Amino acid sequence: MENLLTEQINDHLYYIGVNDRQTELFENMWPLPDGVAYNSFLMTGEKNIIMDLVKVNTISTYIEKVQEILDGGDLDYIVIHHVEPDHSSGIKNILELYPNVKIICNKKTAPFLKNFYNIEDNLIIVSEGETLELGNRKLTFYMTPMVHWPESMVSYEEETKTLFSQDIFGGFGTLNGAIFDDQVRFNDNYYSETTRYFINIVGKYASQALKALNKLSELEIKTICPVHGAIWRTNPEKIFNLYTDLAKQKVKDGVLIIYGSMYGNTERMAEAVARGVAKGGITDIKIRDVGKTSFSYLLAEAWETRGVILGSCTYNNNIFPPMSFLMEELKQQKMKNNIWGIFGSYSWSGGALKRLRGFVEENKCDVLDIQPEIQGAADEEELRELIKLGEEMAKAIIAKRELE
Ligand SMILES: Cc1cc2nc3c(=O)[nH]c(=O)nc-3n(C[C@H](O)[C@H](O)[C@H](O)COP(=O)(O)O)c2cc1C
Numbered sequence: 001m002e003n004l005l006t007e008q009i010n011d012h013l014y015y016i017g018v019n020d021r022q023t024e025l026f027e028n029m030w031p032l033p034d035g036v037a038y039n040s041f042l043m044t045g046e047k048n049i050i051m052d053l054v055k056v057n058t059i060s061t062y063i064e065k066v067q068e069i070l071d072g073g074d075l076d077y078i079v080i081h082h083v084e085p086d087h088s089s090g091i092k093n094i095l096e097l098y099p100n101v102k103i104i105c106n107k108k109t110a111p112f113l114k115n116f117y118n119i120e121d122n123l124i125i126v127s128e129g130e131t132l133e134l135g136n137r138k139l140t141f142y143m144t145p146m147v148h149w150p151e152s153m154v155s156y157e158e159e160t161k162t163l164f165s166q167d168i169f170g171g172f173g174t175l176n177g178a179i180f181d182d183q184v185r186f187n188d189n190y191y192s193e194t195t196r197y198f199i200n201i202v203g204k205y206a207s208q209a210l211k212a213l214n215k216l217s218e219l220e221i222k223t224i225c226p227v228h229g230a231i232w233r234t235n236p237e238k239i240f241n242l243y244t245d246l247a248k249q250k251v252k253d254g255v256l257i258i259y260g261s262m263y264g265n266t267e268r269m270a271e272a273v274a275r276g277v278a279k280g281g282i283t284d285i286k287i288r289d290v291g292k293t294s295f296s297y298l299l300a301e302a303w304e305t306r307g308v309i310l311g312s313c314t315y316n317n318n319i320f321p322p323m324s325f326l327m328e329e330l331k332q333q334k335m336k337n338n339i340w341g342i343f344g345s346y347s348w349s350g351g352a353l354k355r356l357r358g359f360v361e362e363n364k365c366d367v368l369d370i371q372p373e374i375q376g377a378a379d380e381e382e383l384r385e386l387i388k389l390g391e392e393m394a395k396a397i398i399a400k401r402e403l404e
């Protein structure tokens with residue numbers, strides 16, 4: 001058989017994943033400038049086994065790939081490592097073609113299959129550490145709860161030391177012809193889309209992710225097959241270490257200033273703060289407009305940057321609405337390694353700084369004492385205060401670096 005649509009991974013494993021370049025927002029929220037791949041794998045032998053499916057919008061492309069490998073044969077098993085619809089919503093179409101297929105999942109998955117797809121028959125329930133013999137292939141299952149759904153699990157094939165890791169080790173970005181880590185320029189083309197994927201999708205569950213990574217570190221892994229992003233057959237340690245650093249929220253010594261401004265006064269304040277940061281000796285400084293930059297990128301940058309300064313104008317006795325939304329999302333991230341700064345602007349009653357103070361207090365943030373609140377356009381004295389905020393941030397970052 002010639003693989004025209006699919007890719008061979010080893011003598012009994014095939015890549016049958018698909019690219020999605022049409023969906024603009026992952027989970028209808030997170031931008032996909034480079035699209036996304038829904039990876040799926042077909043293991044052949046005495047039994048034919050599929051590892052995870054794809055989103056229903058790509059199902060016709062997917063079925064062609066399944067049929068290329070099965071070549072008229074039957075499908076015996078589908079492993080559902082995680083029910084999120086980007087890996088399962090094509091299941092009805094597959095069951096129509098292969099009605100006798102058995103579905104391997106865990107006990108938390110079963111009610112989800114019933115809820116989403118009214119599927120309750122032909123299930124094989126596996127539990128932590130269990131090994132299933134599927135014809136001449138063997139798979140062992142490990143639970144990875146809340147990375148990032150409650151029923152998430154992975155499976156491991158001892159014979160080839162292959163880990164089917166579901167969303168763990170995944171990233172945004174389609175696979176453009178090349179699917180393996182040694183065929184792509186990961187650092188140039190996938191690194192930032194992988195970190196953004198982790199931070200946006202898995203970051204909220206970083207402590208559970210660390211537990212899962214600790215568990216998986218006990219396995220000897222030669223190949224990692226995640227459900228998004230490249231297949232790691234040459235340097236699986238690279239993605240393992242990257243995910244571990246991300247789960248620990250390793251930060252770099254820079255400052256991210258995010259401002260909310262309608263008519264430019266608060267933006268001018270952000271510029272003054274940045275000048276203070278630069279004067280204080282920090283070279284990595286970014287200024288972002290909360291109204292223009294997707295929160296997806298802002299969360300990713302905040303996760304990786306030691307100093308985060310939020311500044312906002314007041315809007316209808318409250319904070320500028322895009323900043324309010326960002327604060328809600330930042331709260332979910334439960335970030336522990338940042339130093340925070342805040343400043344606010346207003347014209348009559350105020351409100352923005354009060355909300356920012358509420359945010360840093362509620363989230364027990366390590367926040368700088370200097371918190372300027374400025375009416376209208378900043379005058380000279382107020383500009384000095386803003387520069388001082390930047391300088392204090394730089395000082396705090398340098399002090400932290402010296403402690404570590
Ligand atoms: C639609 C709108 C609503 C506002 N609501 C308030 C408010 O409730 N309380 C207040 O003190 N200032 C309010 N302001 C004033 C702004 O917060 C203030 O002018 C601030 O300096 C604007 O900063 P900017 O130039 O960065 O947009 C409002 C301004 C606009 C345009």
